[in-house]
Amino acid sequence: MTQLAEAARRIPLNRDRVLNAAVTLADEVGIESLSMRRLAQELGVVPMALYKHVANKEELLGGMVDTIVGEIGPPVPDAPWKSAVRLRVLSARQVLLRHPWARSVIETRTNVTPAVLGYMDGFAGMFLTGGFSVDLTHHVMHAMGSRMWGFTQEVFDDSAGQAGDQQPQVPAEVRAAMARQMAENFPHLFKIAAAAAHEDDSVVGNGCDDQFEFEFALDLLLDGFERLHQQNWTSGGGKGR
Amino acid sequence: MTQLAEAARRIPLNRDRVLNAAVTLADEVGIESLSMRRLAQELGVVPMALYKHVANKEELLGGMVDTIVGEIGPPVPDAPWKSAVRLRVLSARQVLLRHPWARSVIETRTNVTPAVLGYMDGFAGMFLTGGFSVDLTHHVMHAMGSRMWGFTQEVFDDSAGQAGDQQPQVPAEVRAAMARQMAENFPHLFKIAAAAAHEDDSVVGNGCDDQFEFEFALDLLLDGFERLHQQNWTSGGGKGR
DNA sequence: CGTACAGGTGTACGGCGTACACCTTGCGTT
């Protein structure tokens, strides 16, 4: 046992081992609990050993993103731009859903790595080979924003309840009082929430189908792109500014 | 002098003074340099004193968001939904541009405060009173996402150069080499960047007009919303799923 | 005059990222 652990420790650390360990650790305990010390411990090594393989924590995070960008897989060739884009985004989304921490890490990244640039380049390529002008492609890329990665920036209260949570069991009366408060102070949101909760009768969650919402917005954008493309939109002429 | 400072210190701290100080401090030094200790120092007080007015740093950040949400101002009444939404978003954007830290704070917030809910409620209200169905309003709110607050989640390399930066003065040959590298590895992005850099001949920045990109995407969405509304879209029937 | 309490203080703890000097080990060269 000790020998085996010893042997495991003996196969030398390298960048990939560090990165992969970081990814799975983040998957397990969440990005906010991923510290250099914790990661080192997981690898049976002293914290400073990591610095022989990554320059600092920033670079570690960048490498982690690179790692999962590698999971996305190549774009389907020879598809019309719209479905090509759609598929690629949804496939990126699958990956990102497996690594929930990646959203915040991608967002806060300041130095873009080649792997990330590569992904974005492929993305731009789909529009260009689809016949989009360079100009339109540029703006369309901006309009995609982080949706390119398959996630939306939700500002809604979706922290209400995770699947496995041990809910604190709020008494019914308090629940009712909260609902009344909500109806009084935020009537519009209340209406929406009530309707959504009604629609699917599952009790858990906020009654929103994230995947549906994502595709709804995505298709809205793609349709918009298509229209602009068809009418040969240019930044000077169209309705923009 | 000592007396005056003493006197200033004498007017007692309260939640608003703490929050306002935090906002201006974050404006000045950036959110990453805003620590409880630093803020306390700024207020001429010992760190723990702050905890008599905010429960913890999370709540401080929430309060800071509340503070600047208050700067946004009320929606214009009696305007058609589209211009009402447009104006409100752009006015939120003005505020958010004054407080660049707010973007990341809003994004990472987990407990939504009443002020934030109020803003979102007003937002939903514009669609509802504009005749949108509850259903459509719901999805439309999701599709807006953080654009509701006037910012886009940019994943582009815009950290290239801030206005006041003392640029490290990269030698021309290195610059050229980087450009060649870029053209080789990321041909599509290169095309876009080259065209954009050409368009406005300012040397600084990445050649992107953030305000234009924002409005471009915003109008794309709003037009999409309008179309769906006009054709009485419902989540069951339309083109969605 | 006494006392309660809001509000400011001091000390301390455990965690973080990481600088720096050090030690071990295995390999290519002579």
Next chain:
DNA sequence: AACGCAAGGTGTACGCCGTACACCTGTACG
């Protein structure tokens, strides 16, 4: 066979962070 060197792991330490907890102090009110 001896050597030296670099790659890679170690130990210690520093300065920062958020905040728990016990404590003091001045003001308002009975």
